[in-house]
Amino acid sequence: MTFGPAERLGRSTTDFVLGLGKITLFSGQLLKAAFRRPFRFRRLMDELYNIGVLSLAIVIVSGVAVGMVLGLQGYNTLVRFGAEESLGAVVGLSLIRELGPVLTALLVTGRAGSAIAAELGSMVVTEQLDGLRMLSVDPLDFIVGPKALAMVIAMPLLAALFTVLGLMGGYLVGVLFLGVDPGSYLSALEASIDFRSDVVGSLIKGFVFGLLVAVISTYRGYTADPHSAGVSAATTSTVVIASVTTLIFDYLITALWGV
Amino acid sequence: MILGGSGSGKSTLLRMIGCLAKPDSGDIWIDGETELTCMPESQARRYRRNIGMMFQDGALLDSMSVYENTALPLREHTESKEDEIRKKVEQVFESVGLHEVNHLLPGELSGGMLKRAALARALIMEPAILVCDEPFSGLDPRTVRLVEALLMEVNHRLGITMLITSHEIPSTFRMASNIVLLMEGKALCGTPRELLASDDDRIRSFFADSVPESAFA
Amino acid sequence: MTESPTRDALVGLFVLAGFLAIAYLSVSLGGANYRGEGGLEVIATFDEVGGLKPRAQVVVGGVKVGQVDSVELDEDLRARVSLDLDPSLNLPSDTSASILTQGILGDQYIALEPGAEEIPLSPGDEIQFTQGALILERLIGKLVQNIGVE
Numbered sequence: 361m362t363f364g365p366a367e368r369l370g371r372s373t374t375d376f377v378l379g380l381g382k383i384t385l386f387s388g389q390l391l392k393a394a395f396r397r398p399f400r401f402r403r404l405m406d407e408l409y410n411i412g413v414l415s416l417a418i419v420i421v422s423g424v425a426v427g428m429v430l431g432l433q434g435y436n437t438l439v440r441f442g443a444e445e446s447l448g449a450v451v452g453l454s455l456i457r458e459l460g461p462v463l464t465a466l467l468v469t470g471r472a473g474s475a476i477a478a479e480l481g482s483m484v485v486t487e488q489l490d491g492l493r494m495l496s497v498d499p500l501d502f503i504v505g506p507k508a509l510a511m512v513i514a515m516p517l518l519a520a521l522f523t524v525l526g527l528m529g530g531y532l533v534g535v536l537f538l539g540v541d542p543g544s545y546l547s548a549l550e551a552s553i554d555f556r557s558d559v560v561g562s563l564i565k566g567f568v569f570g571l572l573v574a575v576i577s578t579y580r581g582y583t584a585d586p587h588s589a590g591v592s593a594a595t596t597s598t599v600v601i602a603s604v605t606t607l608i609f610d611y612l613i614t615a616l617w618g619v
Numbered sequence: 620m621i622l623g624g625s626g627s628g629k630s631t632l633l634r635m636i637g638c639l640a641k642p643d644s645g646d647i648w649i650d651g652e653t654e655l656t657c658m659p660e661s662q663a664r665r666y667r668r669n670i671g672m673m674f675q676d677g678a679l680l681d682s683m684s685v686y687e688n689t690a691l692p693l694r695e696h697t698e699s700k701e702d703e704i705r706k707k708v709e710q711v712f713e714s715v716g717l718h719e720v721n722h723l724l725p726g727e728l729s730g731g732m733l734k735r736a737a738l739a740r741a742l743i744m745e746p747a748i749l750v751c752d753e754p755f756s757g758l759d760p761r762t763v764r765l766v767e768a769l770l771m772e773v774n775h776r777l778g779i780t781m782l783i784t785s786h787e788i789p790s791t792f793r794m795a796s797n798i799v800l801l802m803e804g805k806a807l808c809g810t811p812r813e814l815l816a817s818d819d820d821r822i823r824s825f826f827a828d829s830v831p832e833s834a835f836a
Numbered sequence: 837m838t839e840s841p842t843r844d845a846l847v848g849l850f851v852l853a854g855f856l857a858i859a860y861l862s863v864s865l866g867g868a869n870y871r872g873e874g875g876l877e878v879i880a881t882f883d884e885v886g887g888l889k890p891r892a893q894v895v896v897g898g899v900k901v902g903q904v905d906s907v908e909l910d911e912d913l914r915a916r917v918s919l920d921l922d923p924s925l926n927l928p929s930d931t932s933a934s935i936l937t938q939g940i941l942g943d944q945y946i947a948l949e950p951g952a953e954e955i956p957l958s959p960g961d962e963i964q965f966t967q968g969a970l971i972l973e974r975l976i977g978k979l980v981q982n983i984g985v986e
Contacts, residue, residue: 406682408847416850445938456861483680490639491678494671495692495740496664503680517854524857551893551900553865563858 386579393500407510411472423522427529435538448549451530456558460523461565469602473577477598480581481591508574515570561617576602620791621784623801629784633752638663671741673751677733679725686721689740711739731762751783876923879962880933885915886969893945928953932965
């Protein structure tokens with residue numbers, strides 16, 4: 361059977377709405393599972409290790425590198441106007457408002473979100489989740505919940521680390537390599553950052569992105585088709601959907617919060 | 620025992636008995652009083668305590684050791700202390716013939732060991748019914764005989780009802796007291812003797828390859 | 837998963853480092869733009885504020901002592917700027933305020949010049965002597981005009 365473009369459009373629209381409904385219901389179940397007793401501290405620690413600690417390396421390296429590039433580019437632009445003292449403000453504002461949370465979300469999606477989807481997907485394939493159900497253990501409770509919660513906790517922390525390391529990278533290039541005055545770098549930085557609109561906005565972004573990646577990756581893994589193509593489809597679509605959603609929500613939060 | 624070619628719906632039937640899947644139509648009754656198809660998840664969770672399921676590929680959690688996998692239901696559903704759990708797990712390991720595997724991960728076990736570990740986890744909560752999905756799949760003929768003997772021994776010692784799917788016709792005839800044959804969307808039931816005595820051509824042709832002609836009455 | 841003290845310690849370190857980063861961002865950077873609680877609120881009215889914006893610095897002798905709270909028009913259509921200052925300064929009541937620019941194209945800020953009065957500024961007071969922002973284009977325009985006249 362072949363479909364014309366109109367039918368395909370209709371199909372993908374209904375699929376989209378259907379998927380949105382399903383993922384919302386799933387989030388509801390997940391939320392319920394997260395508050396169900398007993399609280400699984402042990403499982404949470406394991407997942408914090410997998411998601412948080414194991415993402416540290418990529419976040420540290422990328423954070424410093426992005427900060428250094430910002431320092432270099434910012435300097436080259438500012439020096440034309442004799443305003444290189446404002447380098448701290450340029451690096452700081454772009455990192456705190458946008459690059460820190462957004463790039464961290466994209467990196468963590470690639471590193472940990474895909475891993476969550478792949479692991480859950482392969483647990484579906486090998487009947488591990490059904491196995492748990494037959495032991496009267498709810499997999500949402502035991503496996504999925506701790507993963508999602510760890511993601512929500514780890515994302516703002518990683519985003520903050522990324523931002524601070526980026527500031528250090530900018531300082532390194534600006535002050536040590538290009539000779540900007542350290543005092544004016546720091547004072548421009550401090551003067552330009554506002555607690556409410558910049559720092560809180562940045563933390564809100566980290567938290568929201570964490571929620572998004574957590575829900576999308578666990579949903580796609582949990583509902584993966586039970587064969588290996590299903591697992592790879594779940595992994596790929598987790599990265600694609602989570603990245604796009606992160607960028608869309610970034611715009612929305614920026615517009616609403618005024619960051 | 621439930622026999623049938625691949626794709627005939629053996630595993631799906633077991634999944635429905637475990638309340639993991641719902642039938643497209645019809646009801647499932649347990650003991651003539653419990654109805655499975657419209658059971659809410661919370662009730663299903665209580666019901667599944669009575670069923671031990673041994674999955675085809677073990678379905679043990681990869682990230683936990685065999686010991687932790689087996690101890691999991693005890694930790695989840697009982698107030699047992701650590702030494703009680705240890706004693707119980709070791710007892711079950713002993714009864715299925717598993718030795719010195721406590722700290723191995725499921726991925727590090729051989730096929731036969733994995734089946735034993737899956738059986739151990741299915742038995743740990745002392746279920747009323749033991750459901751085994753393809754306990755002989757992926758094993759060499761010698762190990763098939765070992766697992767077969769193990770299941771028979773468990774059956775005699777614990778006296779629990781067992782529901783086994785298989786496509787291994789010889790071992791089915793050695794073990795089964797009742798056979799359900801799934802083919803072409805129909806289920807045919809009977810004792811092994813009855814099935815062999817049947818003059819239905821479909822049954823005869825199904826068994827023809829693996830049961831010697833002389834076995835037919 | 838089996839328990840592992842090293843893993844737990846790493847998780848602990850990770851969480852700690854994350855919170856330190858958040859604390860640094862909030863306190864050292866976010867908090868640094870002067871939020872003296874119960875700060876000294878004074879008013880200054882200017883003819884011209886140029887590009888002065890809320891959160892711009894207020895300095896005395898180049899040292900930051902507060903920030904601009906709001907910039908709005910008053911009844912006489914002059915720019916009314918409210919300043920949030922450090923109350924411990926005891927600035928004299930005849931302090932003057934002028935709007936200056938950091939560098940040629942930099943941010944605008946307010947510089948206060950302390951006077952000689954004994955009485956200090958109190959909350960709600962208005963700074964009497966003010967000097968508005970210099971607009972580069974106007975200066976050049978005037979210059980061109982003057983040259984033309986001569």
